[in-house]
Amino acid sequence: MTADSLPGAGGAVGPCVVQYDVTNPGAEPFTYTITFSLMDEQGRAMSNVEETVASVGAGKTVRRTLEHGGYPGGGVLDAGRVRILDVERVPSDEAPAPASSCPASGLRLTADQGDAAMGLRVVGLHLENCGSRTYSLEGYPVLQLLDAEHQPVDGIEILRGTDGIPMAGGDEGPPRPVTLRPGESAVSGLAWRNTTEFGEAVTVPYVRVRAEAGADPVTVAPHLDLGTTGELGVRPWRKDETGAGRGTGDSGSGRPGAQGPYGMPSSS
Incomplete structure (x- = not known):
């Protein structure tokens, strides 16, 4: 990161702007x-x-200014007081669509920020019909687990349902048809236990998700800390009757969110 001074009144040094480069x-674009x-x-x-930072081309470097929205306590923002906690990258054509846009398919698929308690991890998957026609589906999201290099x-068993995940709760029966009108x-959701016993612990940073077989893939970053369990449960799609299940484009980083259907966290 580099810090550049902005000119102030009368040529005095103004506030500091923090810029960063992404290479x-x-x-392919990421x-x-x-x-x-x-x-x-x-x-x-x-x-x-x-x-x-969307669609950074292959071999390209782009510069951005940190939009901090005001430093806490009225202090001054400078590069020496900024730390990078995490960097996630997904192929640009598989990135979750932001709330301000709608994919050509008319379906916006996102993961929420997730929740964790007593070793149980849950991340909600949200599918919004942002298009102009009615969409129907039935069953489970189709998942592919990916490492840091995608x-x-x-070696991980993907369970249909979460009955086999301790403390995750039931699934309210088998999959049922879901019809989504525009809006x-x-x-759905992922559930797993962060349990480590004998063997090597497994962490899965990325998951490629399709709403159903043949649908366009979306890659999210829920950071599955599966431990040595070797299992991941996925719940069937259900109609979101709460009005709180709409995705926000969050990559799913495991920070607590509001509770939605199934007791899964969701974004408002």
């Missing part, structure tokens, strides 16, 4: 999500800021 060393921590003078974390992760949403 894509890959062979969309990056960076989480920054803003520190006070004593080095204490005051707040976190998440920024998305290569398939083997309506469906909700």
Whole structure:
């Protein structure tokens, strides 16, 4: 990161602007999500800021200015008080669509920020009909687990339902047909236990999700800390009757969110 001074009145040095560069060393465009921590003078974390840099071309570098929205406590923002907590990247053509746009399919698929308690992890998947026609589906999301280099992760059993995940609760029966009119949403979810016993613990940073077989893929970043369980439960799609299940484009980083259907966290 570099810091550039902005000119102030009468030529005096003005406030500091923090800029950062994103370089894509890959062979295809990637969309990056960076989480920054803003520190006070004593080095204490005051707040976190998440920024998305869309469609960085292969081999390209882009520069952005950190949109901090005002530093806590009226202090001054400078590069020495900014830390990078996390960087996520997904292929640009598989990045979750932001709330301000609608994919050509008319369906916006996102993951919420998730929740964790007593070793149980849950992340909600949200499918919003943002198009102009009615859409119907039945069954489970189709998942592919990916490592940090977006290569398939083997050796994990994906369970249909979460009855086999301790403390995850039931699934209210088998899948049922779901019909989404424009503006309506469906909700599913992932559940797993962060249990580590004998063997090597497995972490899955990315999941490629299709609403159903043949649908366009969307890659989300729920950071599945599966431990040594070797299992991941996925719930069937259900109509979101709460009005709170609409996705926000969040990558799913495991921070607590509001509770939605199934007792799954959701975004408002």
